[in-house]
Amino acid sequence: MTARVMRLTPEIVARVPPFSGEAGRLAGRSDRPEEADYAAAADHVLAGAPETGEVWVFAYGSLIWNPEFDFDQERLGRVAGWHRSFCLGWVRIYRGTPERPGLMLALDHGGSCKGVVFRLPPERMRENLLKILRREMPLKWERISVRWITVQTAEGPVRAIVFPADRRKDSYLSGVPEELVVEALATAAGERGSMAEYLASTIAHLEERGIHDRYLWQMQEAVAARIEAGPPGPSAALLAAAQGAAR
Numbered sequence: 001m002t003a004r005v006m007r008l009t010p011e012i013v014a015r016v017p018p019f020s021g022e023a024g025r026l027a028g029r030s031d032r033p034e035e036a037d038y039a040a041a042a043d044h045v046l047a048g049a050p051e052t053g054e055v056w057v058f059a060y061g062s063l064i065w066n067p068e069f070d071f072d073q074e075r076l077g078r079v080a081g082w083h084r085s086f087c088l089g090w091v092r093i094y095r096g097t098p099e100r101p102g103l104m105l106a107l108d109h110g111g112s113c114k115g116v117v118f119r120l121p122p123e124r125m126r127e128n129l130l131k132i133l134r135r136e137m138p139l140k141w142e143r144i145s146v147r148w149i150t151v152q153t154a155e156g157p158v159r160a161i162v163f164p165a166d167r168r169k170d171s172y173l174s175g176v177p178e179e180l181v182v183e184a185l186a187t188a189a190g191e192r193g194s195m196a197e198y199l200a201s202t203i204a205h206l207e208e209r210g211i212h213d214r215y216l217w218q219m220q221e222a223v224a225a226r227i228e229a230g231p232p233g234p235s236a237a238l239l240a241a242a243q244g245a246a247r
Contacts, residue, residue, distance in 0.1 A: 004207060008200045008220040012227050016187065016194040024097030024190045031140045038133050041144050042126060045133075045161060048148045055125050056160035057132060058151050060084055060115040061105045062198060065205040068135055069128040071118035075158075076209060077151035082164060083111030084215055086181050088171050090242035093138065094192045100234055101242040102188030102195040103173070103181055105202070106165035114211045117151050117160050136163045143168070173245065178222075180238050185219065186226035187234045196223055 026032075049055060057063065057071075058079060088104035089096075096102030107113060120128045137145070145166045150157050165172050188195040203216050 004212070004217070006200065006203060006217075006220055007224040008196065008203075008227075009224070010200070012224050013194065013196045013200055015227050015232065016189055016196050017232050018194070019097065019189045019191050021097075023099060024092050026093050026138055026191070029139070033137065033140050037140070038130055038137075041133050041137065041146070042129050044144055045129065045146050046126070050148075050159040052159075053122065054158070055120045055129060056117045056151065056158045057120065058115055058117050058149065058160040058162040060107060060113055060162075061202050063118075063132075064116050064209075065201055067118060069118075069131040070121055070124060071128070072121045073119040075117050075153040075155060076114065076211070077117040077153045077158070077160070078112060078114045079107075079149055079151050079162070080112050081109065082107040082113050082149075082162075084108075084113055084213060085165070086185065086219070087165050087173050087176075089173050089176075089184070090245055091188065091190070091195075093190060095190045095195050095198055096184075096188040097190055100188045100190075101184065101238070102190070103176070103184045105198075107162060108165045109167070114206075114213075116209065117153060117158060119158075132161075145169070170245075176241070180241055182219065182222040182226050183235060183238050186223045187232065187238075196227060199223060 085108040086103040086105055087108050088106045090101035091104050092098050092101055145163055146161050147164055148159055149162050151160045185195045185199055199220055203220055
């Protein structure tokens with residue numbers, strides 16, 4: 001089968017102006033959790049672990065290609081009742097800033113999603129769980145957005161943790177016009193890189209594993225077109241939407 005060719009090429013991604021300045025940096029913020037917060041979150045997560053004691057992590061985005069934790073097994077998996085969606089925002093850290101806000105990919109209710117499950121090494125399970133929590137929960141929280149779900153794999157079902165969208169939180173965005181979603185992905189960038197780079201990397205690593213996500217594929221086509229057409233910065237309409245959501 002002929003490999004699909006993305007329109008969102010590295011050359012087009014490189015047209016997005018890189019992050020500069022201080023706005024949007026994570027370091028120095030006053031709303032960072034303490035280590036005691038992460039320890040309590042780990043206790044909360046492990047309280048729901050299956051009887052096997054195994055901890056698997058379901059990855060659907062950047063955890064696939066940049067996990068930043070140790071694992072001893074990897075499998076392709078599918079979850080029912082969830083699908084990928086750029087529904088969290090407006091992102092002002094990592095891959096966005098207040099001046100160039102973005103939208104974060106999350107799992108939202110409905111449909112199904114194929115991804116990758118990683119098993120944390122049993123002898124270093126808590127250590128690596130804490131790594132994941134620090135990465136996925138960089139700011140203080142009121143509710144822990146971690147769930148245990150069943151992932152179907154070729155070797156059988158496994159229970160895994162996942163970080164889905166929480167529709168009760170202010171960061172959950174519903175009904176954002178698609179043109180604003182595309183614009184945010186085409187213009188946002190932060191200290192971890194651009195949203196366009198994130199989108200392209202996620203799709204590339206999914207395709208390498210034989211996973212084709214039609215939603216992401218359509219997004220990369222539209223984002224590439226938006227970058228090509230310009231301008232390189234967000235419109236007044238996007239900034240107004242992000243400002244309104246922040247109130």
